[in-house]
Amino acid sequence: MRKINSVLSGLAMIASASFVSANCDPGEIVAKLSHVTGGTTHPKVVAANNFAERVNKELNGKMCVEVYPNSTLFGDSKELEALLLGDVQLLAPSLSKFGSYTDKFGVFDLPFIFKDIDAAISFTQSKEGKNLLNDMENVGFVGLGYWMSGMKYFSANKPLILPSDAAGLKFRVQTSDVAKAMIKAMDASPQPMAFAEVYGALQTGVVDGQENTWSNIYTQKFYEVQDSTTETNHQLLAYLFMTSTEFLDSLDKQTRATFIKIADDVTMEANLAVKAAEAKNRQNILDAGGKINVLTPEQRQKWVDAMSPAWKQFEKQIGADLIKAAASH
Numbered sequence: 001m002r003k004i005n006s007v008l009s010g011l012a013m014i015a016s017a018s019f020v021s022a023n024c025d026p027g028e029i030v031a032k033l034s035h036v037t038g039g040t041t042h043p044k045v046v047a048a049n050n051f052a053e054r055v056n057k058e059l060n061g062k063m064c065v066e067v068y069p070n071s072t073l074f075g076d077s078k079e080l081e082a083l084l085l086g087d088v089q090l091l092a093p094s095l096s097k098f099g100s101y102t103d104k105f106g107v108f109d110l111p112f113i114f115k116d117i118d119a120a121i122s123f124t125q126s127k128e129g130k131n132l133l134n135d136m137e138n139v140g141f142v143g144l145g146y147w148m149s150g151m152k153y154f155s156a157n158k159p160l161i162l163p164s165d166a167a168g169l170k171f172r173v174q175t176s177d178v179a180k181a182m183i184k185a186m187d188a189s190p191q192p193m194a195f196a197e198v199y200g201a202l203q204t205g206v207v208d209g210q211e212n213t214w215s216n217i218y219t220q221k222f223y224e225v226q227d228s229t230t231e232t233n234h235q236l237l238a239y240l241f242m243t244s245t246e247f248l249d250s251l252d253k254q255t256r257a258t259f260i261k262i263a264d265d266v267t268m269e270a271n272l273a274v275k276a277a278e279a280k281n282r283q284n285i286l287d288a289g290g291k292i293n294v295l296t297p298e299q300r301q302k303w304v305d306a307m308s309p310a311w312k313q314f315e316k317q318i319g320a321d322l323i324k325a326a327a328s329h
């Protein structure tokens, strides 16, 4: 990475705000890291930037990471194909976006399977969780680590206190069959949609609600176009920090070892920091005038009862043993 930015490259950066510059030198391997989230306080933004910073320092002269946040290089619908085509080298998609490649990741989407982020982290560190990192090797995907984002909460254009309040509403979901089934179990309609389109869809009434973490609700400003968010804690949002087999295999042994070590370190740091980031963004929503509905244990139990039937429906596809292993944390 060049130490001094030229005026010209500085101007180019301003002209193209999407590009988080690394000023790669000729001869350096350029690894583009594309993701869909934004803001400065989002756990994925922080982890992606930390990864780039470490690589650009420790592999200076060999490899250079450029980060493209906010769907500016690739959005949800294209990024996995782009990785296989070699148009991008690093991604961190939500685990709910791999339905075209594997059924097993559905385990992460089962409602209420993890009581909190610590349980999810503990599962990802277990033998079963680690095995899933390489579940899509046959496709050409390599999992470098799981980055937690947070638990998810429902928001809508009216207060949601009981699941019956959601009946008849249209909710934006990720492209996950489990998420679709879960919404249907609430007598509501799921509408799969790319992340970059959610704010506009909520604003114009194309959908009535959505489900996400505090960090996404804050950094995408969903609270501005929703009545309130309900603290349902119903599902996990986590990412697969990943590359392609082709890219990893193209690195020499030493570079690959350093690259993997940095990925491990950044993953660990990101997961240690995630709860604080979520708490901060929850408070940021309140400070910005967003409303949060806190449920009593009895009210929350009604959400559990409404959504849990999705488990049985996906048992065969995901595998009963895997579900049991994840639920045991």
Ligand code: LMR
Binding pocket: 036, 037, 093, 094, 149, 174, 194, 195, 212, 216, 237
């Ligand atoms: C979503 O589509 O709601 C999330 O997966 C976005 C993200 O990457 O956090």
